[in-house]
Amino acid sequence: MKFFVDTAEIEPIRDLAATGLLDGVTTNPSLIAKSGRDFMEVTREICGIVDGPVSAEVVALDHATMMKEAEVLRKIADNVCIKVPLTVDGLKTCKALTGEGTMVNVTLCFSANQALLAAKAGASFISPFVGRHDDNGFDGMDLIEDIRLIYDNYGFETEILVASVRHTMHVLQAAKIGADVMTAPPKVIHDLFKHVLTDKGIEGFMADWAKTGQTILK
Secondary structure, three states: OEEEEEOOOHHHHHHHHOOOOOOEEEOOHHHHHHHOOOHHHHHHHHHHHOOOOEEEEOOOOOHHHHHHHHHHHOOOOOOEEEEEEOOHHHHHHHHHHHHOOOOEEEEEEOOHHHHHHHHHOOOOEEEEEHHHHHHOOOOHHHHHHHHHHHHHHHOOOOEEEEEOOOOHHHHHHHHHHOOOEEEEOHHHHHHOOOOHHHHHHHHHHHHHHHHHOOOOOO
16 A cells, blocks of 8 residues: 655655655645645645655636646646546546646545546546545445445556545555555554554563663664
């Protein structure tokens, strides 16, 4: 499974990229607003930190203007992935852009039927929002299972990018189902490292090592 981080904050991206475990970044208008920075500037900086896809979202709602915005955004860097909403105009834009060899992330997916349409439009990534799905009385992981089944049935190459990830169990469940990618806030990714027994084990080893009076570095 590929790991993307869902943020527009530079330092957390640098921190995770330094682990060698980060495969890409997703942003959206809300995250850009939260960063308080210029959209183009912060996207360009992120693209310089990670080699993998960096999702930059159009804000227009009609196909013609989406295409114009995408033309500006994809000039930022070769690893920009244009993010479009799952609407008729969004999928028209997806079809046009992927036909030109541009990566496209279709976002705000809440049904398997929508995911099927995105795959037929040639989307590079489909972003089902599992957390928001859970919030509205549905099971987000059932959605991932349905999409995985449909894509496997027909050999679609669109990658399932699990979004709106709220906790580490979402990551585990998505991996067990076979999702291709997950994107999560920095805190959720850092929580994957944590386990009380790991902490206790380190504490015990350090205590025993101190008793030896030895040092590795002379």
